[in-house]
Amino acid sequence: MTRDPSEQERKPAYQVIADSRPKGTYRGAVVGCGRMGSTIDDEHVGMPHYPWPWAHAPAMIEAAGVDLVAGVDLDRGKLDDFSRRWGVKALYVDVREMVAKERPEIVSVTTRPEERPDVVAALAEAGVKAIFATKPMCLTLVQADEMIEVCRTNGTILAMACHLNWYAPYTAALQLIERGDIGPLRSMVGNTTHSLSNIGSHTLALFRMFAGAPASWVSGHMDDDDQALGDGDLAGSGYVVYENGVRAFLNSHVPENTWSLEFLCERGRIVSRNHHATFELWMDEAGEKGLRYDVQRMFPYPWRPRSSMVDAIEGVARSIEVGQETVAPGEYGREALEIAIALRESHRRGEIRVDLPLEDRSLELGARP
Numbered sequence: 001m002t003r004d005p006s007e008q009e010r011k012p013a014y015q016v017i018a019d020s021r022p023k024g025t026y027r028g029a030v031v032g033c034g035r036m037g038s039t040i041d042d043e044h045v046g047m048p049h050y051p052w053p054w055a056h057a058p059a060m061i062e063a064a065g066v067d068l069v070a071g072v073d074l075d076r077g078k079l080d081d082f083s084r085r086w087g088v089k090a091l092y093v094d095v096r097e098m099v100a101k102e103r104p105e106i107v108s109v110t111t112r113p114e115e116r117p118d119v120v121a122a123l124a125e126a127g128v129k130a131i132f133a134t135k136p137m138c139l140t141l142v143q144a145d146e147m148i149e150v151c152r153t154n155g156t157i158l159a160m161a162c163h164l165n166w167y168a169p170y171t172a173a174l175q176l177i178e179r180g181d182i183g184p185l186r187s188m189v190g191n192t193t194h195s196l197s198n199i200g201s202h203t204l205a206l207f208r209m210f211a212g213a214p215a216s217w218v219s220g221h222m223d224d225d226d227q228a229l230g231d232g233d234l235a236g237s238g239y240v241v242y243e244n245g246v247r248a249f250l251n252s253h254v255p256e257n258t259w260s261l262e263f264l265c266e267r268g269r270i271v272s273r274n275h276h277a278t279f280e281l282w283m284d285e286a287g288e289k290g291l292r293y294d295v296q297r298m299f300p301y302p303w304r305p306r307s308s309m310v311d312a313i314e315g316v317a318r319s320i321e322v323g324q325e326t327v328a329p330g331e332y333g334r335e336a337l338e339i340a341i342a343l344r345e346s347h348r349r350g351e352i353r354v355d356l357p358l359e360d361r362s363l364e365l366g367a368r369p
């Protein structure tokens with residue numbers, strides 16, 4: 001989809017669709033044919049508020065300009081199920097063999113973070129044009145640095161499947177802020193009990209896109225002292241200051257199952273509630289006798305609902321055409337992991353300020369118990 005809602009208003013519908021499609025057609029593959037690669041939408045029956053699909057295989061099938069041609073998994077049973085669901089006949093247990101035989105240009109890496117660094121390196125070294133990798137990116141910053149470097153040296157685009165960054169209501173919110181309708185962004189608030197790295201990486205990738213600058217320092221307070229001593233993923237609250245002065249507040253002391261985000265600007269704010277189900281626009285407006293009011297206005301929802309994963313995959317195809325990824329590049333995935341680790345570090349050291357980048361790149365977060 002086009003990222004500019006004002007352009008959508010000016011153009012006829014067929015033109016908006018034509019302009020937002022990738023120009024070329026690309027061969028796509030999925031490595032990791034489990035929940036995120038293939039089956040997760042089975043879990044979403046009865047949850048209609050969000051446009052599906054989320055799983056990479058159906059999203060790739062639905063995306064314009066990408067043909068799903070192959071699947072890779074170590075588990076033969078998963079491959080058989082993948083083939084039955086999506087009609088894919090080219091099935092492999094080895095990534096390198098798949099790339100050699102199928103020559104895909106876009107590959108989704110929907111394995112778990114433990115396996116992701118090796119799979120990403122294999123794909124980049126084999127000359128794949130774009131890798132679309134699920135979150136969290138990996139477990140350590142050494143791994144994240146290496147993943148970014150191997151993609152850079154091989155000319156491979158690395159995009160994170162933090163698909164909310166492509167979700168059209170957030171795109172509309174960002175455009176509204178960039179147009180200056182509610183003034184410059186001052187701070188962001190994320191209310192959620194989710195773990196900092198696994199689900200938190202979605203929030204942090206969004207915050208990075210809205211902030212428009214890298215994070216500079218953090219301080220954190222974890223929910224559980226014992227968990228903070230270990231390497232497992234954990235929930236916690238924290239404060240993040242970006243290089244341009246924008247601030248983010250992560251609040252984990254909220255009701256279970258909360259996920260709401262707020263973007264506070266100089267002359268208004270945008271709120272997303274209930275796991276991105278509803279969006280609100282509030283504007284600061286002049287009243288009588290010099291008083292000012294916070295008035296709710298119609299949020300400029302996109303003109304049609306679209307799956308963020310489909311939009312993301314088309315976005316990755318377009319990133320091949322322009323030669324760079326700007327919506328959720330690997331650097332955003334690394335920063336999400338780095339902020340989560342730094343928040344835990346802050347807690348461990350007595351809730352002090354921790355500057356980024358972290359010197360100790362070997363610190364780990366998110367290992368399976």
Ligand SMILES: NC(=O)c1ccc[n+]([C@@H]2O[C@H](COP(=O)([O-])OP(=O)(O)OC[C@H]3O[C@@H](n4cnc5c(N)ncnc54)[C@H](O)[C@@H]3O)[C@@H](O)[C@H]2O)c1
Pocket residue numbers: 031032033034035036037040054072073074075078093095110111112113115119134135136161162163198
């Ligand atoms: N909304 C989201 O963005 C979202 C939602 C759910 C999960 N995820 C992420 O997706 C990732 C996968 O989670 P899942 O729940 O789908 O896990 P899963 O275990 O269901 O699937 C992972 C699959 O990868 C396969 N695999 C492992 N190593 C491999 C290798 N070297 N080559 C090929 N296949 C290999 C496994 O056999 C398994 O089938 C995680 O990082 C998770 O955080 C993202």
